[in-house]
Amino acid sequence: MRVYFRILGAHLRSTLEYEADFAIMVVAGLLFQLLNLVFLSAIFAQVPHINGWTYAECVLVAGMYGIIAGLSPLFFEGMWSISWRINKGELDYPLIRPAPVAAQVIGSRIGLHGVGDLIVGGSMAGWAVTQVSVSWTPLTVAIGLLLFVSAAAIHLSFVTIFNLASFWIPGPHPFLAITMHNIEDMVRYPLTIYGQGLRLAFTVLVPFAFVTFFPLVWLLGKPFAWAGLLTPVVALWSVWLARFTFRRGLLRYESSGH
């Protein structure tokens, strides 16, 4: 952890050297999230609610995803470099240093557009929380935080797992991870709007449903609220799977040249 934060900090400083880049990336993050909000508002201008989800509740879903999706470039961007690292043999040096390879890889980049995502996502969620009907007790807050942390862990674990596919599918670009990342964008909206097949796939196959939907189902007291409490279990499984995949991947690592 210490190594990870040291590397990340050093990269933050070096990235901040390029002030224009920083501004552009933050604005890009802001615009992307705002665009999404505009889209959501346009729909609700026509209908009062979607499948029992009100405007505020939908904003909460989108906001929560905005926050989680914003944490990922800020703290996890390096994972997206793994496919070119595998392709170019750039895991050689991390492998000969006495620190976890994952920490070195993850810390090696910082995506400041996450700041924009965080600001807009945070504002959306902040506003929505005051609008939805939840009876807040210390317990609700505690469980809510646990579910949020678990949801973020699930998201980051699957970013990792899909990027690690490059150990098995050679090539310099993380095509699977990019595809899955785009698919995950669907959790911006309440899962109920999708067909049964998709819902099942998102719950069992790739548990994206636990990134926003189930935790909020629990918070808002919707049908199947109990399922939200499974989020920490799913998170443990996801983290284990990511670690396992990383270990197996490193055993297959072939470096470059010979």
Place this chain on the structure above:
Amino acid sequence: MALVEARGLTKVFRRPQKDPGLRGALKHLVQRRFKDFRAVDGIDLSIEAGEAVAYVGPNGAGKSTTIKLLTGILVPTKGTVAVDGHQPHVERIVNARNIGVLFGQRTQLWWDLPVRESLALLRDMYSLSPTFYKQRLERLDDVLGLGELMPVLARKLSLGQRMRADLAAALLHQPKIVYLDEPTIGLDISVKDRVRQFLRELRADGTTLMLTTHDLGDIEDVCERIVIIDEGRKIFDGPLKEMKDQFARVRRMHLQLASSVPLAQVAAVLPETEVAQGDGPHSVTITFDRFTHTAGQIVSAVLQVTEVGELHLDEPAIEDVVRKVYAGELLRESV
């Protein structure tokens, strides 16, 4: 037990068999065929603490792959490695503290950070104490001239500066053994000398060295032992001198004769040798196999014909031997 012990070390890469062009690529999608490629094939190697070993072979012989197996970057297909009693790819982190690695073709410095930051990150990873770190930097600064490089971004360094900074990065934690994969590649002569000087000092400090290189100067300057591999197999392992004795059979003697003598007359008394006109008017060059003739025999044979003024014997050059290896000649002879 030796510091590095490798037994039957083997690495097989699986390579896709594709026909050329898009058509071949598409065909491969449907009908997947692979071919095994043995980059390293049953290598036994042991290195004692304090040794300096040159690991030599033509391009593609399996040098870098061996280094990657010894450092734990690659997992061996077969065979075992132990470095200071640890299996590198299993006890990766324990092993990492004992070793320093430099790949001359690639930097381990963080591209967008100043050298100082990169070294500080490494200090944290190896958990070096501030006093130790300071001492180490001073020592490395003495021999590598780091001072001027410290504030420079890695991507702004010249190749020579980069290599110096990379050497510092590999040696910061004072490893027991240092693997150097082509440490002088692409460097100009003065930087090369500096690096070699540094490697000699490392040896004097008792550090074990293993270096792969195509530069024979590196070998003669730094190493006493040479291991030659080709096609993934070890074909020689021993002291440099022994290699010269074993493989450099052909010697050349230059003689300055007292009088002008026809070459044929000299050749007549020296069957099985090659007699050629030397540089000067009265000089001849005699090339002989040192297993069939001694230098003394050559001289006494020539003395039967004429007086000899000066004589000079070429030392067997390591270049000649390695060139023969690279040309594939020794491999056939020794197997």
